[in-house]
Amino acid sequence: MKTEIIEINALKRAGEIIRAGGLVAFPTETVYGLGADALNGAAVKKIFEAKGRPSDNPLIVHIADKNQIPLLAREMNAAAKKLIDAFMPGPFTIILKKQGNIPDEVTAGLDTVGIRFPSEKTAAEFIAAAKTPIAAPSANISGRPSPTRAEDVIFDMDGRIDAVINGGACGVGVESTIVDASGPVPVLLRPGGISLEELQSVVPETIADKNIMQTVSENEKPRCPGMKYRHYAPKARVVVVEGEKEPVQKKIRELLEENKDKIAGVLTMYGNVYDSAVMICGGATNTEYAKNLFAALRDFDKLGADIVFAEFNENDGCGAAVKNRLYKAAAHNIIRCCAK
Ligand code: AMP
């Protein structure tokens, strides 16, 4: 199969591929998604094959009109309504009790469905052109960093999918905030572009799942996305070095000295300077860091890094989202630096 590159002025073609049961990768404000017709089980199955994704990991259904929600969800309580009004369209996924027409391939056999309305113009136009809801996970090979540029999709998926829409770099850079609103109290399952504080400003009872920063063992059932499987990992080993500017710099200098025999990279946050290391700027704020994180992890691989030290400190509403991704990319290999 040759993967077609579709420009953003030719979305009608992308819609035709979806209606014929094909796979199209598309840009959103979070990351690139790998889409199929959500109501066509056979088409959805191809997503799992193309990504090498375990079939017990459900997909999010993307819509371009809030009127589609009742066609996908059979129940919506007052809290869910408030969250939908406040955060859709946007980098936000809501989990609700599903309607019977959604194939089991989409929801991994669960009685709930994740629904998202992207705010990115190209994504919304693509979904409208497909004239059907689009089931999509991130458009990467399972376990690798999510793609935030069309070239990252091609790198992983060339020859495995029908087409990719060439829409430039994603604005948010980390996946959507996921909230389970199928029960009486909304539960944050995955931090993303919308923070817990923002959710609580609309529905104060909203809580965060206690397992957000953990991984689960093989025979446990995952409650949060990405808990069970290795996630966001580049080929290089990643070590998070967390803390204030000076102690982080001192620690990374020591680590670089200890790892002189390797090609080392530093993902920077503070503008610290390091000798003999490949440096990529993450960004001074966590919002910038979120936007650059996955692309940087992929670029370190291209530059041949064996080990990457990531400067990090939580400093804004995107901090929890970055921390969640970064800790997983580092397989929880974290060094916390104190002031002295
Ligand atoms: P991805 O961002 O590629 O991992 O894909 C979407 C994520 O949404 C998955 O990791 C799922 O775990 C999560 N998700 C989708 N539907 C549900 C659901 N019904 N219940 C819980 N999580 C869900």
Ligand code: MG
């Ligand atoms: Mg993913």
